[in-house]
Amino acid sequence: MEMQFTPYILMNGRAKEAIEYYREVLDAEVKFQQTFGEGPADEAKNFKEEEQDLIAHAVLNFGGASLMIADMIPEVPFQSGSQISICITVGDAQTAERLYDKLREQGEVKLELQNVYFSPAYAIVTDPFGVTFQIFAARG
Secondary structure (H helix, E strand, C coil): CCCEEEEEEEECCCHHHHHHHHHHHCCCEEEEEEEHHHCCHHHHCCCCHHHCCCEEEEEEEECCEEEEEEECCCCCCCCCCCCEEEEEEECCHHHHHHHHHHHHHHCEEEEEEEEECCEEEEEEEECCCCCEEEEEECCC
């Protein structure tokens, strides 16, 4: 089972500022950036006007590595120290489901495995050691 592990930083409304900082400091290239308002219309309508410009997802590349950054979903409370997680990208929904089932056995599910507009299988689980994993199945 092939998996890619990428650090994922969740910000409290300051993702755009962080992206600019990492572009300058790490000479990073922004490979992808999308705000909540730029998502599918049926998803974007769920966010308040002042939340539309928050970063839903961004990918920065530098020195052969990648870093993902986003603003916290507004209804999820921000807690300092919990903003870094690891995104595990897998090739299909079945692999994501197997990984999700294993992690949730002893972990705490933060977001149930579900089909979302950006992934056929996406979940967030914190393991027994306090490490939070985002499970992400790439779209075919």
